[in-house]
Structures are given as C-alpha cells and as structure tokens.
Amino acid sequence: MSKTNKKGFIFALLTLLLFTTLLALAINLRVDRGKVSSWAQDMIVTRKLLYTTDDIAEDVQFGLGTRVQRSGDTLIIYDHLPANFSLNTSLYGYDRFVKTMYLTPEMRVQFYDEAGNEISLNQMNPTIIIYPYNITYGYEDYGKRELSVNCQEECKNNLLNAVGLNFNLTDSNFTWNPVPGNESHYQWSPNFLYNGTCSWDTCINFSLVVRDSLGRSYTCPGPICNYNQFRTDKKSALSIQMTPCWLEVIFGNSEDNIFLVRLHEPGNPDKECESDVNLETALDFPSSEYYLNLPGYVRVTDINYNASRVLLLPGENISARELRRSVEPPNYTESECFVWDASNVWAGGSEDRYIYGFRMSNSCTGRFLTITKVNVSWTPNTGQQIEVVNINGTSYWAYNGAGTPDGRQPSGTLLDMVDFSMYPLTSTNITYLRFASGNNMSGESFTIDFYFGDNTTKHVAFGPV
Amino acid sequence: MFGSVSLKGFVISLDAIVAVLIAITATAAVMGVISTSKSQSYSNMPLHRTAEDVLTLMDKQGVFRDMYGKNDSAVQAELESTFSDYIPVNMGAKLNVTICTYTGSGFSCGRFFQVQKGSGGEYRSSARRVFANMPNNQYGLAVIEVWYE
Numbered sequence: 001m002s003k004t005n006k007k008g009f010i011f012a013l014l015t016l017l018l019f020t021t022l023l024a025l026a027i028n029l030r031v032d033r034g035k036v037s038s039w040a041q042d043m044i045v046t047r048k049l050l051y052t053t054d055d056i057a058e059d060v061q062f063g064l065g066t067r068v069q070r071s072g073d074t075l076i077i078y079d080h081l082p083a084n085f086s087l088n089t090s091l092y093g094y095d096r097f098v099k100t101m102y103l104t105p106e107m108r109v110q111f112y113d114e115a116g117n118e119i120s121l122n123q124m125n126p127t128i129i130i131y132p133y134n135i136t137y138g139y140e141d142y143g144k145r146e147l148s149v150n151c152q153e154e155c156k157n158n159l160l161n162a163v164g165l166n167f168n169l170t171d172s173n174f175t176w177n178p179v180p181g182n183e184s185h186y187q188w189s190p191n192f193l194y195n196g197t198c199s200w201d202t203c204i205n206f207s208l209v210v211r212d213s214l215g216r217s218y219t220c221p222g223p224i225c226n227y228n229q230f231r232t233d234k235k236s237a238l239s240i241q242m243t244p245c246w247l248e249v250i251f252g253n254s255e256d257n258i259f260l261v262r263l264h265e266p267g268n269p270d271k272e273c274e275s276d277v278n279l280e281t282a283l284d285f286p287s288s289e290y291y292l293n294l295p296g297y298v299r300v301t302d303i304n305y306n307a308s309r310v311l312l313l314p315g316e317n318i319s320a321r322e323l324r325r326s327v328e329p330p331n332y333t334e335s336e337c338f339v340w341d342a343s344n345v346w347a348g349g350s351e352d353r354y355i356y357g358f359r360m361s362n363s364c365t366g367r368f369l370t371i372t373k374v375n376v377s378w379t380p381n382t383g384q385q386i387e388v389v390n391i392n393g394t395s396y397w398a399y400n401g402a403g404t405p406d407g408r409q410p411s412g413t414l415l416d417m418v419d420f421s422m423y424p425l426t427s428t429n430i431t432y433l434r435f436a437s438g439n440n441m442s443g444e445s446f447t448i449d450f451y452f453g454d455n456t457t458k459h460v461a462f463g464p465v
Numbered sequence: 466m467f468g469s470v471s472l473k474g475f476v477i478s479l480d481a482i483v484a485v486l487i488a489i490t491a492t493a494a495v496m497g498v499i500s501t502s503k504s505q506s507y508s509n510m511p512l513h514r515t516a517e518d519v520l521t522l523m524d525k526q527g528v529f530r531d532m533y534g535k536n537d538s539a540v541q542a543e544l545e546s547t548f549s550d551y552i553p554v555n556m557g558a559k560l561n562v563t564i565c566t567y568t569g570s571g572f573s574c575g576r577f578f579q580v581q582k583g584s585g586g587e588y589r590s591s592a593r594r595v596f597a598n599m600p601n602n603q604y605g606l607a608v609i610e611v612w613y614e
Contacts, residue, residue: 008480015484019491044513051517051592055524059597085600093567094597097604101565101572102595 045302049309053300056098056109060294060313063091064126065144068316073161073288075130077137081261081277083144088122095121106304111313112297116361116427125295128315130283133159133290135258137281145272148260149281155202155232155256162205163259164282165249169212172242172275178218185241186218192234192252193227202232204258205284210240210247232258241266245273292316306368334452337364342462347442353435355446355465361427369422370453371396374415376433377447378463381411384439389417390431396420408436419453441465512556512590516611519551519558520594523607529596532564533603537576544580557583558611567602586612 065087067078098109113119127138134152139145151159176185194203205228208220218240221228230236230251238249245263252258261279265271292315301308344357362369374397376386385408389397396417397403403417422428435441445463452458523529528547532540544560552558559581565574594607 011480011484015487019487022491040510044510047514047517051521055521055595058524059595059599062597062599065600086602087599089567089569090597090599090602093572093602094599094604097565097567097572097597097606098595101604102593102606104593 042305045305045307046309049300049302049307052103052107052109053298053309053311056102056298056300057311057313059094060091060121060298061315063087063094063121063124064128064139064294066128068128068292070288070316073285075283075285075290075292077128077279077281077283079144079147079279079281081144081147081263081279082274083142084276087126087142087144091122091124092120106302108301108303110299110301110426112299112426114295116297116363118426119296121296124313127295129293129295130285130315131291131293133285135159135283145274146260146262147279147281149258149283151232151256151258153256155204155252155258157201157204158286160204160258160283161286162207162282162284164207164280164284165209165259165261166280166282167208167210167247167261168278169210169242169247170276170278171213172245172247172277173212173214174216174218175241175243178216178224180224183224186224187239188227189237189239190235192231192236194229194231195221195226196228198229198231200231200233202234202252203229204232204251205229206251206259208238208249212242232256239269242275245275247277333456334369334454335450335456335458337362337369338450338452338458339363340458340460342460345446345462345465347440347444347465349432349434351437352440352442353437355433355435355441356431358430358433358448358462359427360422360430362422368453371417371420371422371450372453373417373451375412375449375451376415377411378441378444379411380444383410384441384444385410385436386413386415386433387436388432388434389415390434391420392428393431414451421453509588509590512588512611512613513592515553515556516558516590516592516609519611520592520607520609522551524594524596529562529594529605529607530598532562532576532578532605533598533601537578540576541578541580544578548580549582552582552611555614556611557581557586557614558609561608562605563608564603564605567604572604583612583614586614588612 065080065083065085069076069078095111103109110118111121111124113124122142125138126142126144127136129136136150136152137147138150139147149163174185176182206220207228208225209217210219211217219225232252235253236251238247240247243266246266246269248260248262248264248269250257250260253260261277263273263275263277265273294313294315296313297310298313299308299310339361341359341361342357344359345355346357347353347355349356374389376389378384387399387408388395389403395402397415399406399408403415405413405416409415443464445461446465447459447461450458450460528543531543535543544562548558548560560579562578563574564576565572589610589612591608591610593609596605596607597603598605
C-alpha cells in the first residue's frame with residue numbers, strides 16, 4: 001500500500017473513530033437526561049399532590065364556623081351557638097366544588113372519617129380534636145345547639161390546667177339581677193365545686209362569665225358564685241334563668257366530660273331552645289406543644305402516576321400534617337395491609353343463603369391492595385354451592401357472569417374474580433356471599449383465602465354464623 | 466509533473482470536502498439526538514414551583530378571600546395593580562379567577578376576573594387554588610399560567 005493510501009486510510013479510520021465517540025457521547029447524554037426527566041416528573045407529581053392536599057385541607061378548617069387563637073399554652077376558640085349558617089350545606093358544597101370544578105381530570109380527591117370510611121365532607125363529625133391531649137371540642141350535630149368538651153381518656157389535670165368560659169348572649173337577658181340575694185334564679189345542682197380546696201387529680205380550675213344583652217354578668221368566681229374549681233369525675237350543673245332560653249352549663253360527669261353548654265326552654269331541660277351565644281372558650285394546657293385536627297383525612301391521587309398523599313385535616317391555620325401514624329415498611333405485602341372484621345357476619349336473606357357483614361380494610365397508607373382470587377370453604381359441607389361474591393354492591397364473581405370458573409361451585413374452589421382494588425386507608429364490605437337456592441348457610445363456619453395482586457395470601461376463618 | 470500535482474491537489478481537496486461533510490453530518494446527528502432528548506419537565510420545574518408559590522402567597526395574604534366582600538370593579542382594579550408584584554421579573558403570567566355560589570342544586574358561577582403580566586412564552590406551567598367563603602356557600606377557583614418572558 002502506498003504511503004498516500006496508508007495515510008488516507010488512517011485518516012478515514014480516525015474520522016470514523018471520532019464520529020463514533022461523538023455519537024456515543026450524545027446517546028449517553030440523552031439517557032442521563034431521560035433519567036433526570038423521570039426524576040423531575042416524580043418531583044413535580046409529589047409536589048403537586050402535597051400542594052393540592054394542603055390547599056383543600058386549609059379550607060376545611062373553616063367549615064365549623066370557629067376561629068382559633070393560640071397564646072402560648074392557652075388555646076382560645078371563638079364560636080357561635082347555634083350555627084349561623086348551614087354547615088351541612090357549606091361543607092357539602094365545598095366537597096362538590098373540589099371534586100367537580102377544582103380538580104383537573106387526572107386528579108382525584110377523597111375524604112375519610114376517623115375509621116377510614118370514605119365520606120362526603122358534610123358527613124364528618126363536627127368536632128375539633130386537640131392533640132396530644134386527645135381532648136375534643138364538638139357539637140351534637142351541625143346545628144351547634146349543644147357544645148361539649150371531652151377527654152378521650154380519663155380526665156385529669158395533667159391534660160388540662162384550666163378552663164375559661166366567656167358567654168355573650170346578644171339577644172337574651174337575665175330575668176333577675178345577678179346580685180346576692182337572687183339565688184333562686186340560678187342553681188348549682190349537683191354541686192362538686194371548690195374554691196381552691198380541691199385536692200383530687202381530677203380537679204380543673206375554671207372561670208365563667210355569662211353576659212346578657214344589657215351587659216349584666218354572672219361570674220365565677222364572683223359575688224354570687226364563690227367557686228373556681230370543678231372535678232371532671234363529678235358532675236356539677238348550673239342552670240341560669242334567662243329569657244327567652246335558660247342557660248345550662250355542666251362541668252364533669254361520668255363520660256369524661258370537661259364541660260357542656262346548652263340552652264333549653266324555660267323550666268324544661270328536655271327541650272332545646274335557640275338564642276344567639278358568642279362563646280370564647282379558653283383551654284390552658286400544660287404546654288404549648290399541642291395541635292388541632294379535624295376527625296378526618298383527605299387523600300389526593302394523581303391517577304396517571306398512581307400516586308397519592310394522605311393528610312390529616314387541620315383544625316387551625318397551619319400546614320396540614322401528612323399522615324405518618326402507620327408508616328408501613330416499604331416491603332410490606334398486600335396481605336399485611338389487609339385487615340378484616342367478621343364480628344358482625346350473619347346468615348340471612350331468602351332461605352338464609354346469603355352471608356352478610358364481612359368487613360375488610362386496607363390499613364396501609366401508601367399501598368393499593370388488589371384481591372384477585374378467593375377460595376371460600378365452609379363446614380359442615382353438605383354439598384352447598386356458592387353462586388356470587390358481591391363486594392360493595394358489585395358482583396366480582398358470579399356463577400353465570402363475572403370471573404371464572406363458570407357455574408355454581410362447591411366448597412374449596414378457587415374463584416378467579418374480577419380484580420377488586422382498595423385504595424389506602426379504605427374499608428369496604430363483602431356485601432354478600434350468595435349460595436344456591438335451597439342451601440341454608442345458617443350455622444356454618446367459613447374459611448376464606450384471599451389472594452392478592454402481589455401473590456401473597458391471607459387466611460381468614462370465622463363462624464359459625 | 467503538472468498533471469500529477471493537479472490530481473494530488475484534487476484528491477486532497479476532495480478529502481477535505483469529504484471531511485467537512487462528515488463533520489457536518491456528525492454535528493447534525495449529535496444535535497439531533499440531543500435536541501430530541503431535551504426535557505420539557507426539567508425546564509418546567511421552576512415554572513411549576515412559581516405558579517404554585519404565587520397562588521399560595523396570594524391565598525395566604527387573603528387576596529382571594531377579600532374578593533368575596535368587594536364588588537367586581539374593586540377586585541379587578543386591585544388585581545391589575547398588585548398582580549405583577551407576585552411574578553418574578555423574568556417571568557410572565559396570566560391569572561383567571563372564577564367565583565361560584567352553591568345553590569343546592571348546583572353551582573352558579575357569575576363572577577370572573579382575569580389579569581396578565583407579559584406577553585406569553587413557549588413553555589408554560591399552570592397551577593390551581595381553591596378558596597371558600599363557607600358561611601355564604603361561595604367557592605372560588607384561581608388558575609394561573611406562568612412562563613419565561
């Protein structure tokens with residue numbers, strides 16, 4: 001090969017090598033950018049979920065018509081009895097607005113009660129929960145005609161130092177002058193109140209001011225109420241005569257009550273009465289490390305990315321807290337997320353061939369749970385045959401429809417259902433198991449093997465029903 | 466002798482032309498590969514964050530809730546005078562606000578506001594914010610689009 005040819009060949013080879021190197025570099029760069037793109041998209045989705053969940057949770061706290069204010073260890077709740085707007089309608093309206101007008105098509109929102117049941121927002125318990133003391137501030141219903149503050153455990157003064165109640169009745173008046181000598185117009189009965197001498201660990205300090213529209217006030221401690229302590233384990237009830245309604249305040253009772261306030265017809269405690277009351281409730285805690293939540297959760301899901309976030313609904317104007325109460329290990333299986341309750345299972349319906357009442361839940365916060373198959377067995381087995389497995393009102397296996405095998409099946413047959421998925425922190429019922437006509441299932445004991453999407457299983461036994 | 470030099474020169478020139486062609490082809494191929502991999506999402510992250518932050522700030526400052534208590538012209542005037550202050554200098558944005566009332570059978574949406582800063586960019590990111598006046602069954606939706614100017 002001549003020198004020129006050799007040079008040309010080497011030159012061409014070098015060019016090819018450089019070109020190949022350049023192309024390889026470009027391809028590598030593209031792959032890296034793809035990874036960054038995927039990571040960036042995950043970040044955007046996560047951020048969008050948290051943003052949306054916080055946005056919704058922030059509005060819900062106003063749904064009860066209260067305003068809260070922190071002052072160190074003291075929490076002051078400003079309220080109005082009865083409700084001066086329809087809480088039921090406003091919460092339902094918000095629920096509908098968020099679900100139909102606010103969210104973009106790939107987003108979904110669900111509200112849950114404390115037990116994990118999906119609810120509409122107006123089905124939430126009208127209560128504020130104060131953590132970590134587990135003290136509730138709530139109403140009998142959304143009408144807000146009766147307010148009570150309760151402990152969820154034994155009420156002792158390590159949970160609450162003092163209670164200050166300030167009632168301003170804007171369209172009510174005392175029928176008497178609140179000065180000494182008019183004791184017949186108000187009554188403490190029963191009376192377990194003290195003036196600094198209470199020595200039990202259930203003693204709570206209190207102050208009470210009841211002011212009518214003329215500016216007259218009944219105060220404790222004061223000229224005609226020489227008390228400043230009550231016991232949470234002993235009931236002390238005050239009834240004050242006013243017009244148009246009598247005011248009733250109850251401190252302590254056997255139900256871990258701190259206090260209860262209501263208005264009733266004059267002389268008739270059984271009949272509620274409505275009159276405007278502006279309340280200030282001051283709760284003095286052992287420390288300022290408390291926070292407020294509503295009894296429910298909100299979950300926002302991005303359907304395209306199958307990702308969701310769950311937050312406790314906040315009871316005050318701070319960022320909602322992301323649910324952390326049960327952070328299952330990342331390798332938790334679907335069977336470990338599956339929780340069941342057969343305590344209310346019963347046989348009934350036509351010929352007692354229906355089994356009702358089996359309840360199941362997904363207890364995990366971040367995992368979906370998919371039931372793919374079930375194997376239902378029963379004893380004594382006298383040749384009965386199963387026809388339908390109905391979950392939440394839909395048949396996921398039927399002898400003549402959904403799933404396989406076709407036809408009525410004997411005990412111990414593996415039924416390949418239409419997959420049933422449960423979102424995190426949701427509960428549902430096996431609405432019924434239906435057996436063939438003539439099969440009386442009363443008195444039977446059952447075992448159900450659940451098969452899940454991750455190939456794990458759960459064995460459940462219950463009965464006799 | 467002159468002929469062989471011409472041939473040599475021709476070949477060298479041809480060689481150079483071919484090398485340039487190869488270089489152009491290589492560059493075009495590389496640019497083509499890189500440009501197809503450019504991540505829209507990655508460049509949209511700051512836009513998306515800005516969109517959310519602007520709405521959050523306006524909400525926390527009560528800009529949206531104050532709309533319930535003002536008439537339409539006052540709301541529009543306030544938006545036009547203050548909206549630009551929320552948007553970074555290198556960005557533009559458009560804000561649409563809709564206020565609806567729940568009537569029991571559905572929503573009646575009769576109040577609309579719009580304000581814009583800037584003229585529009587190629588890549589946009591959007592965010593939404595809900596705000597409520599619960600006692601009066603009024604609910605509002607703010608939608609913002611943000612772009613680089």
